[in-house]
Structure formats: C-alpha cells, structure tokens
Amino acid sequence: MRSRQPDFAEFYRAAKDECLFAVLMSVGDRDTAQDLVAEAFARAWASWPTVSAHPAPAAWVVRTALNAGVSRWRRRRREVPVPDLAIIADRPAADAAGGGVDPLVMAALSRLPERQRQVVALRLFLDLDTERTARVLGIAPGTVQAHLGRAMASLRSELIPIWQEESRQ
Amino acid sequence: MNDDELITVLREQRGKVVMTTPVEQIISRGRSVRARHRVPGVAAGVGAAAAAAVAVGVAFPAGHPAVRPPSASESASPPSVRLEAWTVTRQAGGSIKVTFRQATDPAGLQQTLRADGVPVSVTFTGEQNTACQPYHVTASQAFWPYGSRPGPLDGSGFINHPERAYTTPYAFVIDPSALPSGAGLQIWTSGTPGAADNFQLHVTLVKTSPQCTGSAGS
Secondary structure (H helix, E strand, O other), X not given: OOOHHHHHHHHHHHHHHHHHHHHHHXXXXXXXXXXXXXXXXXXHHHOHHHHOOOOOHHHHHHHHHHHHHHHHHHHHOOOOOOOOHHHHHHOOOHHHHHOOOOHHHHHHHHOOOHHHHHHHHHHHHOOOOHHHHHXXXXXXXXXXXXXXXXXXXXXXXXXXXXXXXXXXX | OOHHHHHHHHXXXXXXXXXXXXXXXXXXXXXXXXXXXXXXXXXXXXXXXXXXXXXXXXXXXXXXXXXOOOOHHHHOOOOOHHXXXXXXXXXXXXXXXXXXXXXXXXXXXXXXXXXXXXXXXXXXXOOOOOOOOEOOOOHHHOOOOOOOOOOOEOOOOOOOOHHHOOOOOEEEEEOHHHXXXXXXXXXXXXXXXXXXXXXXXXXXXXXXXXXXXXXXXX
C-alpha cells in the first residue's frame, strides 16, 4: 500500500500527456478529454495493484477514459460535438479546444468512427503493436489492422489535399 | 505523402498537449473511487434506546467516501484534509470533536480517543465488542444527539450534506466530563458495506472495563 503512491505518481508523470493526447484525438475537446483522463487515472490509482500489472497500463487508462466518454454520452443522450472541419479551421478558439493540436487533424480524427479512433489512439499515439491493441480493445488482430487501414485512408483523403494546398500557397 | 509520413505528422501533435491535473488531485479522486466501491451510502438515521444503553445510528449518504488515514509515505506530501478517514480534535472546554468519514483503522481511533480521556471501544467489524456491557441510563442522563440538551454527546452535530458527500463528513462531539460515572462509549459499525441503505455508525454507552474501554470498571 505504501508503495502505491510513488509508483503511481511515476507512471502518471510518464504517461499523462500521451494518454491525454490519445483521448483528445478521440473526443475532440480538451476539457472533456482532461476530465475523462483524470477520472481514468483516478480509477487506475484505485485499482493500482491490478492496473500496474497490466501489460500496457497507459492503454488501460485510455480505454477506460474512452469508455467513460461513451457512458457520459449515453447518459446525456446527446451527440458528442464533432468539430466541423470548415468551422473549426476558422474558429479562433480551435487551438484552445485542442490544446495546441492542429485543428485540421483534430477535425479529421473526429470524423472517424469510434472504433477507428480507438485503434488510431492505441496504435499510433500510444505506440502499441497490433496484438496488444487487439487485446486492449477485445477484438481480433485482423480487425485492428482493418480499422487502422480504413482510418488511414480516411485521414489521407481528408488531410493530404489540404496540406498540399497549404504548401502551394 | 505516404502513410509513414502521415503517421509522423500525426504523432508530432503529441507534444502539443500537456495534462495539467496535479497527481495529488488524481490520487484524492482515486481514494473516493475506491471508497465508493467499498462503502455504500444511506440516508441519515438515529436510534436511541430510552432508559437503556443509548445508541446513535449514523448512516452514510449515497456516494459518501470511505477513505483510510494516509500512510506514512503519503503523509510526506501534503494531503487534503478530506483524505483522512477520521479526525479527532480537542476543543475548548475539553470536548472532543470526532469527524468521521470511513470505517478504517479502528485501533487508531480507539487509541486516539483513549489518549484524549475517552473510555471507548471501537470496532469496525460489523459486530459489537462482546466484552462490552450496556450502560443503563436514566432519562435525565440520556444524551441528545440533535438538540442542545446537555449530555455526554452534545450532538452539535451530526452533519449530513448529501450534495457535498465527497467533502462533508459526519461529526459529533464527545464531552468526557459529562459521561456518567462508570460509563464509556462503544463506537461500532453495522450493516453491509456495499449494500445501499444498510451501513451505520453507532455510538453506544457502555460500562467501563479493561476489556471493553481499556479503563477500570466502576
């Protein structure tokens, strides 16, 4: 019990930013993401003996935060606000909402289906391999690859033309 | 731009986000989460046996946190007051205020109260101390947990603010000098942790004895 806090504090310092980023890319709002991640870390602390033995504790936190986000959404019975690409690009507050993240990237990610966003968060932003991502999400490795492939195709088609246009200007 | 380049650009965004919530705040919330899983809450209630041993049942509001006292290592960093399971504070005039948040560390609470001159037995096992015998009181000696009627427990009071369940504990005040001769207190819990509306803290008048209150009998 007495080693719970130092161990957890070290984990928190090391993983908090990447977990926040992964969740932010999924929910699209900085404040909401921070609330969800804070709650997920609190649950991790409450179950630290178990979570610390998890093969990927950061992934556990992200998954918990995303599940909490879904639960919150279901409780409120309303749509999760998905930033519109055109609107967010013109909105001065976009940077604040995304905490400095490119609003175009956030908007493109927000358009992905939920499962694809989760796969992107774990595979690309937490650097989990396919097998581990599959275990965390409870799906088959092949399904992870399929979701990632579709997500990359969507992001490519949405972001690359904009970046190319910007580079020409 | 191929997929690898796209992934690189996406990952470059990571350094732009910083989680600002202090770890102390996370841990504090974690304690509440853990407590919520262990101890349920219920509405307030009071039970008193007239002309007999007096028992006061204090129930826990829904979602009320149950948190243990901070460990030595945790005490190294300044915890919030609400992290403690209970606190015992000597007040002016010699009365003792007990602020109760969670049924943990009964031996510590018992030792603390005894050191402050309260003959007491504390058990959080769901059972009363079998060594304790009820102390029968007359009506004039019965304490009154809510009003201003004087007595061993002045009841200044049992605090219950369910809307602030995570921050507002229960508190009661013991006046050791007002305890009848040969009487001590037994603090114990009953009910089923984890079952809503079925967990109570009791404060009962008992006869003092070495086995029960750690003090000589009358």
